[in-house]
Amino acid sequence: MHRGTIAEINLQAISENLKTVKKIAKNSKIIGVVKADAYGHGSVEVAHRLTQDGVDYLSVAFSEEAIKLREAGIKIPIIILFDPDPKDIIYYNLTPVIIDQKSAINLSKEAQRRNKKIKVHIKIDTGMGRVGLVADEIKDIAKIANLKGLEIVGVMSHFSDSDAEDNSFALTQIERFKAIRDNLLNIGLNVNIYHMANSAAIISLPQSHFDAVRPGLILYGVSPFNGLSPSQQKTSQEISLIQAMTIKTKLISLRKLPSGTPISYSKTFITKRQSLIGVMAAGYADGFLRIFSNNSHVLVRGLRVPVVGRVCMDLTMIDLTDIAHLVSDEDEVVIMGRQGNEFISASELAHKAGTISYEILTSLGQMATKRVYKH
Numbered sequence: 001m002h003r004g005t006i007a008e009i010n011l012q013a014i015s016e017n018l019k020t021v022k023k024i025a026k027n028s029k030i031i032g033v034v035k036a037d038a039y040g041h042g043s044v045e046v047a048h049r050l051t052q053d054g055v056d057y058l059s060v061a062f063s064e065e066a067i068k069l070r071e072a073g074i075k076i077p078i079i080i081l082f083d084p085d086p087k088d089i090i091y092y093n094l095t096p097v098i099i100d101q102k103s104a105i106n107l108s109k110e111a112q113r114r115n116k117k118i119k120v121h122i123k124i125d126t127g128m129g130r131v132g133l134v135a136d137e138i139k140d141i142a143k144i145a146n147l148k149g150l151e152i153v154g155v156m157s158h159f160s161d162s163d164a165e166d167n168s169f170a171l172t173q174i175e176r177f178k179a180i181r182d183n184l185l186n187i188g189l190n191v192n193i194y195h196m197a198n199s200a201a202i203i204s205l206p207q208s209h210f211d212a213v214r215p216g217l218i219l220y221g222v223s224p225f226n227g228l229s230p231s232q233q234k235t236s237q238e239i240s241l242i243q244a245m246t247i248k249t250k251l252i253s254l255r256k257l258p259s260g261t262p263i264s265y266s267k268t269f270i271t272k273r274q275s276l277i278g279v280m281a282a283g284y285a286d287g288f289l290r291i292f293s294n295n296s297h298v299l300v301r302g303l304r305v306p307v308v309g310r311v312c313m314d315l316t317m318i319d320l321t322d323i324a325h326l327v328s329d330e331d332e333v334v335i336m337g338r339q340g341n342e343f344i345s346a347s348e349l350a351h352k353a354g355t356i357s358y359e360i361l362t363s364l365g366q367m368a369t370k371r372v373y374k375h
């Protein structure tokens with residue numbers, strides 16, 4: 001038996017979610033975000049699928065991730081969000097995002113040395129407070145435009161809280177971005193695409209769509225609205241996303257235990273009746289977080305059963321007593337995803353863990369021992 005969990009990735013779901021994004025952002029190009037190994041789904045397979053489905057660009061965090069895609073035969077433009085190192089950009093024909101003057105100068109030098117032109121995007125920090133030129137550095141964009149060997153093809157910004165119920169700060173960011181666009185138009189700088197919207201903004205702020213949108217999370221079929229206020233719930237329901245990732249494992253033992261038996265480290269759960277306890281082959285080393293101890297469910301035979309006791313490194317115990325008559329030791333356990341009529345979403349697990357679904361996907365998806373693709 002191999003260790004731990006299997007991540008089953010439904011590529012058809014990703015295709016459907018892309019169609020949904022295209023419907024919502026009709027007039028914008030699509031930049032498919034496949035950083036962090038496509039949020040744990042496997043960047044090569046996801047990139048092939050998105051390319052096949054006509055996505056216009058891909059985007060990753062660091063050039064190493066882009067090189068992996070180029071080596072796997074991905075030909076479309078790949079935007080590197082955060083890697084200022086110019087060395088691989090030309091060789092692999094990658095599109096860097098300039099986050100400050102220094103990275104611009106380095107790229108320009110490299111382009112001149114190799115006698116090439118590098119297409120670049122410029123990042124504007126309109127309020128995210130992470131990377132990018134701040135609004136009063138606008139004159140610096142003109143300077144960058146004059147650097148030899150660089151061609152500015154895109155200008156972008158990123159939202160701080162486009163998923164918030166109160167969208168006032170997001171609207172401020174949009175206004176700042178528009179002001180910069182108008183300034184650049186005034187000084188005669190023509191740029192192919194202005195882009196700003198991540199998943200939450202794609203859904204809730206149509207005025208942020210500009211020339212291109214950058215969906216990540218919704219391509220994987222997960223709602224970006226964690227808090228799910230009533231209005232966000234409504235939007236989420238209207239937009240039918242299909243979660244692409246299912247996480248499964250097996251039972252390694254079924255145990256009949258008497259009432260009063262402590263389960264797992266530190267005796268945090270003690271059986272209150274004669275019980276059937278299943279031991280599943282997944283623990284925090286597989287991305288099934290320890291905070292799920294006594295605090296979440298898994299699916300067996302299409303039914304919800306509780307996790308009991310502490311999650312261990314490789315194993316977790318589940319209480320099968322209520323469905324004992326149905327269970328066999330061959331049964332599959334679904335940790336996240338659909339089984340029969342039941343469904344455990346990334347959002348549900350995120351809520352239980354006090355985190356966001358992004359972290360659930362990257363943990364479970366990256367740490368799964370094996371990925372299996374459904375086409």
Ligand SMILES: *Cc1c(COP(=O)(O)O)cnc(C)c1O
Nearest residue numbers: 033158198199200214215216217
């Ligand atoms: C990760 C990321 C995205 C995608 O965000 P989602 O919320 O997953 O849609 C878009 N733009 C930038 C700059 C990012 O870092």
